[in-house]
Amino acid sequence: MATASTRTRTTRLDLDTGAATERADTLAVEEPLQLEVDGEQLTVTMRTPGHDVELALGFLHAEGLLRGREDVVAMRHCTDTGPDGQPTYNLLQISARPGSRLAGDRVARPFTTTSACGVCGSVSVEEVLSRVRAPVHDDGVRVRTDVLAGLPDALRAAQSTFERTGGLHAAGLFTAEGELLCAREDVGRHNAVDKVVGWGLREGRLPLRGTVLVVSGRASFELVQKAAVAGVPVLAAVSAPSSLAVSLAREAGMTLLGFVRPPRANVYAGGHRLDVGPPTGESTAGTGVGPRPTSVLT
Known part of the structure; x- marks a missing residue:
């Protein structure tokens, strides 16, 4: 099976002294994945191999071509041989359920994407906005700020390939209590x-109510869009959001946080879902009342 990392030779250069040392290095793998639906090419995206079925499911769901896992009859890799004589897994063949939109109503638009772009296959921003479930249904979910503070480290601990390469993004899906449900790189x-959403779709969990999605980098528009379409009420990013991401989060009724770097975070939308209360594990036994959390309003 294709791997997520590979070894190469590199020269480590000391920029002060000019000293050079030959050494081995580990790189994150980037390869194309071609998606075919009933024998017709739908898209080619650059990705890190692994969890390709989840990636395809998440992508198709975000694009509005897939309503549920029942719309896909089968998925399988078509193995080919690369220049090194080893099998590749860069073609995923999808059989759609007859009568589904995926089978008969695929829109004529370019879907070729890169590892840096999530919405360039869409005709317009308005079309993307039309797929968002607004407002996002959250079942009254509340997230304690002390739980939120621990999520970036919990995601980092789940990034096994990043530890070897330093070259991958990550997304992690947590419960409101901080339990890790799924992490993908x-x-x-x-x-x-997309891989996280695809996992949720395979597991029959969509919409992803009552969850927190944590991403290792910035919160761009396409990440908010994918989270909103999947029904995620809370998105927390380690870095900055974009202006359009903030606008979409507010319109979709989501909670959006940026610069989540304990002990601080910026709340850009949906602060009513965040509770400030006693630290996790602090007992309220014998007081006759439970904790009285304070909501962070925006």
Whole structure:
């Protein structure tokens, strides 16, 4: 099976002294994945191999071509041989359920994407906005700020390939109590989110109510879009959001946080879902009342 990392030779250069040392290095793998639906090419995306079925499911769901896992009859890799004589797994063949939109109503638009782009296959921003479930249904979910503070480290601990390469983005899906449900890595931040959403679709969990999606980099528009379409109420990013991401989060009724770097975070939308209360594990036994959390309003 294709791997997520590979070894190469490199020269480590000391920029102060000019000293050079030959050494081995580990790189994150980036390869194309071609998606075919009933024998017709739909898209080619650059990705890190692994969890390709989840990636395809998440992508198709975000594009509005897939309503549920029942719309896909089968998926399989078509193995080919690369220049080194080893099998590749860069073609995923999808059989669609007859009568589904995926089978008969695929729109005529270019879908070729890169590991840095998540919405360039779409005709317009308006079309993307039309797929968002607004407002996002959250079942009254509330997230404690002390739980939120621990999520970036919990995601980092799940990034096994990043530890070897330093070259991958990650997305992690947590419960509101901080339990990790799924973590995925990829050279493309939007691919990592697609893999998480695809996992949720395979597991029959969509919409992803009551969850927190944590991403290792910035929160761009396409990440908010994918999260909103999947029904995720809370998105937390380690880095900055874009202006359009903030606008979409507010319109979709989501909670959006950026610069989540304990002990601080910026709340850009949906602060009513965040609770400030006693630290996790602090007992309220014998007081006759439970904790009285304070909502962070925006």
